[in-house]
Amino acid sequence: MPQWERDTWLVHAGTDFFGNLEPTALPIYPSTSYRSRSGEELDQLMGGTREGFSYARHGNPNVAALVEAMKVLEHAETGIATASGMAAIDAALYATGLAPHDRVLVSQDIYGASLSLLSSLWAEFGVETAVGEFTDADVFVSMLAEVRPKAVLIETISNPLLKVLDVPELVRLAHGHGAQVIVDNTFATPVMYRPAECGADLVVHSATKYLGGHGDAMGGVVLGRHQHEERLHQYLKLRGAVLGPFESWLIHRGLRTLGVRFEKQSANALQVAQKLQASGLFTHVYYPLFADHPTHATAQRLLPNMGGAVVTLELSGGKDRVFRFMDRLELIASATTVGDVYSLCLYPLIASHRNQTPEQRAQMGITDGTIRISIGLEDPGDIAGDLIQAATLSA
Numbered sequence: 179m180p181q182w183e184r185d186t187w188l189v190h191a192g193t194d195f196f197g198n199l200e201p202t203a204l205p206i207y208p209s210t211s212y213r214s215r216s217g218e219e220l221d222q223l224m225g226g227t228r229e230g231f232s233y234a235r236h237g238n239p240n241v242a243a244l245v246e247a248m249k250v251l252e253h254a255e256t257g258i259a260t261a262s263g264m265a266a267i268d269a270a271l272y273a274t275g276l277a278p279h280d281r282v283l284v285s286q287d288i289y290g291a292s293l294s295l296l297s298s299l300w301a302e303f304g305v306e307t308a309v310g311e312f313t314d315a316d317v318f319v320s321m322l323a324e325v326r327p328k329a330v331l332i333e334t335i336s337n338p339l340l341k342v343l344d345v346p347e348l349v350r351l352a353h354g355h356g357a358q359v360i361v362d363n364t365f366a367t368p369v370m371y372r373p374a375e376c377g378a379d380l381v382v383h384s385a386t387k388y389l390g391g392h393g394d395a396m397g398g399v400v401l402g403r404h405q406h407e408e409r410l411h412q413y414l415k416l417r418g419a420v421l422g423p424f425e426s427w428l429i430h431r432g433l434r435t436l437g438v439r440f441e442k443q444s445a446n447a448l449q450v451a452q453k454l455q456a457s458g459l460f461t462h463v464y465y466p467l468f469a470d471h472p473t474h475a476t477a478q479r480l481l482p483n484m485g486g487a488v489v490t491l492e493l494s495g496g497k498d499r500v501f502r503f504m505d506r507l508e509l510i511a512s513a514t515t516v517g518d519v520y521s522l523c524l525y526p527l528i529a530s531h532r533n534q535t536p537e538q539r540a541q542m543g544i545t546d547g548t549i550r551i552s553i554g555l556e557d558p559g560d561i562a563g564d565l566i567q568a569a570t571l572s573a
């Protein structure tokens with residue numbers, strides 16, 4: 179592989195994929211199957227001794243190009259693309275080889291549906307889940323000893339309070355206890371952090387968010403080591419949660435601008451966070467690079483002087499005030515996703531953390547006034563201005 183820098187790979191990874199057929203943009207291949215030139219060729223394709231495509235559930239050129247790009251960007255040995263981020267998390271759990279009576283240890287503030295997946299479908303299969311707060315490595319060590327998990331599931335940056343975990347340290351400790359580590363890197367993206375470099379066994383993404391980046395394609399990616407390859411492919415072939423060719427193409431196209439988008443959106447987020455803090459209209463502004471953020475020291479050590487593109491706010495006045503605030507927003511859309519080129523507002527109480535009890539939310543630090551803003555590519559002055567006018571008018 180050429181010794182290119184990240185920004186070069188962002189544009190070129192996965193594009194030299196097509197042998198002697200070299201359009202600069204890969205065409206979309208909707209075909210569900212591929213003609214073989216001979217019985218022997220088909221035999222080899224099906225037996226896996228020959229590279230190529232046979233049936234779309236087993237492989238597709240657009241999907242393969244996206245996976246190739248993500249392998250390069252996350253420094254991984256193998257990977258698959260799935261129909262959504264949730265399917266990616268499910269596939270990663272499967273890849274660890276979980277069996278009935280095995281246990282999974284998860285960080286308390288992981289994506290709500292990830293926790294529900296474990297506590298419903300995987301629980302029915304006999305896998306138990308234990309939950310802890312891992313910004314304190316001592317808590318993690320004692321839970322590892324107590325729970326003896328087969329797998330650990332964490333997120334690089336938590337949602338919505340943006341706590342950055344010490345991924346290298348947690349990976350080292352988990353490996354010391356014989357557990358494999360799955361890192362959901364959706365909020366960080368490979369532009370900001372690459373968990374595989376510090377030994378994380380499996381890395382998952384909701385490609386629906388920053389990788390695609392334009393709010394028009396749902397997908398997921400799992401990256402792992404050679405040892406996971408067979409189970410990951412088995413999962414796709416038999417569960418059938420494959421990513422479609424058009425979604426693969428859109429997400430791969432999104433990847434080419436991920437570097438500039440994420441850097442600009444992060445820079446915007448820092449500026450917006452500073453303006454909001456200076457406005458005095460919010461009781462708290464969470465941003466990973468702020469000195470008063472609870473995981474500031476870890477963020478400084480782990481992240482390349484970049485805090486990501488989400489800013490979380492605390493607004494006083496409870497639910498009624500937050501509803502008035504949301505209704506007053508003119509530029510920023512109220513929507514339940516993150517990572518798009520346009521700014522978005524989410525109210526965890528009624529959306530992402532709706533199914534948690536008030537006690538669980540309190541434990542995580544989420545209140546009736548917590549609001550998550552996904553910062554887009556608009557002018558940072560306009561984004562901050564919209565939030566400031568909505569906070570002022572809703573008071």
Ligand SMILES: *Cc1c(COP(=O)(O)O)cnc(C)c1O
Nearest residue numbers: 262263264289362364384386397
């Ligand atoms: C959105 C999200 C998911 C789920 O992804 P989908 O593409 O919606 O299935 C998982 N993890 C994180 C951190 C997310 O933000």
